[in-house]
Amino acid sequence: MNHETATQVVDFSASINPLGPPQSAIASLKAGIVELNHYPNPDYPQFRLGVANHHHLDEKYILPSNGAAELLTWIAWECHELEGVLLPSPCFADYKRALKTFGVKYQFYPLDDLDKGINSPQSSRLAILINNPHNPTGKLWTRLSLQPYLEKFALVIVDEAFMDFLPPQNQESLIDFIKDYDNLVILRSLTKFYSLPGLRIGYGISNPQTIAKWQKWRDPWSVNSLAEIAAVACLQDKAFQEKTWQWLPPTRESLKQGLDNIEFLQVLPSQSNFLLVKTQIPSTQLQLRLLRQKQILIRDCVSFPELGEKYFRVAVKTHIDNQKLLDELNKLSKAIVENQEWLS
Incomplete structure (x- = not known):
């Protein structure tokens, strides 16, 4: 992936504060x-x-x-x-x-x-x-x-x-x-x-x-x-700290609810700036589909042997980026339900 392509990717794989750097x-x-x-x-x-x-x-x-x-x-x-x-x-x-x-x-x-x-x-x-x-x-x-x-x-x-x-x-x-x-x-x-x-x-x-x-x-x-x-x-920078503390809880909750409403996903509760999501679709396949077709990158959990393909992790990003992820996952969900694609 060259630099120009990388800058176009919406990266949910790294749990970095989207409001910064200050x-x-x-x-x-x-x-x-x-x-x-x-x-x-x-x-x-x-x-x-x-x-x-x-x-x-x-x-x-x-x-x-x-x-x-x-x-x-x-x-x-x-x-x-x-x-x-x-x-x-x-x-x-x-x-x-x-x-x-x-x-x-x-x-x-x-x-x-x-x-x-x-x-x-x-x-x-x-x-x-x-x-x-x-x-x-x-x-x-x-x-x-x-x-x-x-x-x-x-x-x-x-x-x-x-x-x-x-x-x-x-x-x-x-x-x-x-x-x-x-x-x-x-x-x-x-x-x-x-x-x-x-x-x-x-x-x-x-x-x-x-x-x-x-x-x-x-x-x-x-x-x-x-x-x-x-x-x-x-x-x-107290102002930046306060801004982040005000932003994160409602944004995280909105993203969690959106993910929980998708039929093949289940979200674990989190106190941080990321969410761990259980998926009925192998996470590496889901990751590849989102990256290739929509330039959205999620973190598969293959490096965590206990979790493997059954989970993926997403950072909490801005409302616009979060909504983009939810929109694409909802489209995939509808296609899966109609075609029984991927579901075991």
Whole structure:
């Protein structure tokens, strides 16, 4: 697919905020061009201060990163002396990628087990990774329901990449526990909420000793100057944050209802900016039909073995784009009912 074709595709496969990037970030990037002839400060003081103010933490708890992927690498190395890691099922593929890099053993737990309480006799020698809200289901756990795991496991990693999509009063972040539990690591991303995936910017939050250790392990200047500048602007942009919090719930609900009204689809409830949809049509076939004929791209779930062809995921986009998707799926639904095409 060439660049011209790619720009015409309505992309529901990437869960990126369609309201961004914020104008504040664009303006900061333009002004920051003059910084390109300097190396960034490897301690990233402005970014760390911005994150610290945003979360009411001391800067020593924060490590800027080249997206969440960089942090997963250091987490995997941190786990290499443990007996293994428990991963959620379904599971984001990059978790496994990072652990395999260092030969770390892992096994899976069903999401229902997290609700019931995971008990393991070896838990004091294990790490557990929790994705909250969970990708790809959009399920959200309360902070109080997750707190007991901080007492059970040697290391608790909580990926909160999509937590920003909830307004502060509805967030269930474990950041408030960070000062009380040295075994807690939290991952945050700025690329999804602020629509900046090309800049690769995120941060980790943990105890100061772990942060200092990872700072020594990493390559210098893993975060570029423009990413730091844009991130600082985004964290201060209260208007953009509020706009997103006002936009998402009704738009998500409208898209969910529209999908639920299509005969061969069933939508799971979500607290994030995407929806997981169960389909009677193999998702790869549906994906190919929509892309070839209508230039609409949905995310099949083949990379999640537990879900496979029976599910697909769609990002919540603008009302116009959402309606375009619904219109095309409704047309397909009518054709399927008339011709019994694809249905098992």
